[in-house]
Amino acid sequence: MTKKKTTRMVAEAGILIALALVLGLIKPYELPNGGSVSLEMLPLLLFSVRWGVGPGLIACAAFGVLQPFFQPTVGYGWLSILLDYIVAPIPVGLAGLAKGKSGGIYWGSVAGVFGRFLVHFASGITIYRILAPTELLGTVFDNPYLYSAAYNGSFLGIDLILCLAVFALASGAMKKYYLGEDLK
Numbered sequence: 001m002t003k004k005k006t007t008r009m010v011a012e013a014g015i016l017i018a019l020a021l022v023l024g025l026i027k028p029y030e031l032p033n034g035g036s037v038s039l040e041m042l043p044l045l046l047f048s049v050r051w052g053v054g055p056g057l058i059a060c061a062a063f064g065v066l067q068p069f070f071q072p073t074v075g076y077g078w079l080s081i082l083l084d085y086i087v088a089p090i091p092v093g094l095a096g097l098a099k100g101k102s103g104g105i106y107w108g109s110v111a112g113v114f115g116r117f118l119v120h121f122a123s124g125i126t127i128y129r130i131l132a133p134t135e136l137l138g139t140v141f142d143n144p145y146l147y148s149a150a151y152n153g154s155f156l157g158i159d160l161i162l163c164l165a166v167f168a169l170a171s172g173a174m175k176k177y178y179l180g181e182d183l184k
Contacts, residue, residue, distance in 0.1 A: 005183060009051050013059045016043035020063050021070045032072030034084060035120075035155040041092055041113065042163045045150045048095035050180050056093030056112075058128045065110040076127055083123040091115025107176045113160040117152055124148025 001009075024040035045065060048056025067073075073085055073159040098108025125148045141147035167178075174183045176182050 001162070007181075011056055012050070013047060013055065013062070014170060016047045017059055017063045017066065019043040021066060024067065024071045029155075029158075029170075031134055031151065031155060033151070037155050037158045037162070039159070039162055039166070041109075042166060044092045045095045045109045045112055045163055046167075046178075048093045048112060049098050049105050050177060051096065052099040053093060053096035056096035058093070058142040059088055060091070060093040072086070079128045080123060083119060083127065088123070091119060096177065100180055103180075105171075106164060108164055108166065109160065110166050113156055113163075117156050120152040120156065121148050124152055151161045 020040045020043040023042065024038050027036040027038050030036040044056075044060050051059075054153050067089065071085075073081055086126045088141060092112040092115065095108035095112030097111055098104025100109075125144045139150075141150065167174075171178070
């Protein structure tokens with residue numbers, strides 16, 4: 001990679017990480033234990049698909065480290081904050097597996113959000129099992145596996161749908177950007 005491309009990649013990373021932090025503050029819906037609907041993953045997914053897995057994982061890790069300083073956190077001890085706020089955004093960088101591929105912004109987004117879901121799910125079945133039995137969306141959950149899947153799937157599923165809708169609406173104007181064709 002040329003020095004010019006590296007500089008551009010780092011500049012885009014900084015801008016898109018900052019945008020993700022701001023978008024994470026805009027929460028039309030927030031669940032009681034920290035999960036919320038927002039578009040914070042949109043810039044991270046875009047960066048990852050544009051630049052690839054390695055830079056995507058690094059940018060998502062930087063976002064994860066910064067997130068607890070800029071956004072309110074809900075946690076049951078340091079381990080839940082570590083998993084849900086610092087580690088969970090890192091797999092979003094897996095969207096970079098779709099770099100340069102047709103339709104990659106869509107299936108890459110699904111891969112990245114699914115990776116994030118797995119970390120939140122693991123946190124839910126280990127740390128948040130202390131809340132069982134608990135109620136979510138009018139249903140009482142005794143099983144921490146079902147509760148974690150329903151809780152984390154509810155807000156991450158909505159986030160994914162919103163991101164895919166924005167990417168689809170912007171696809172005409174952004175196709176070259178999604179594919180990185182403007183970098184050649």
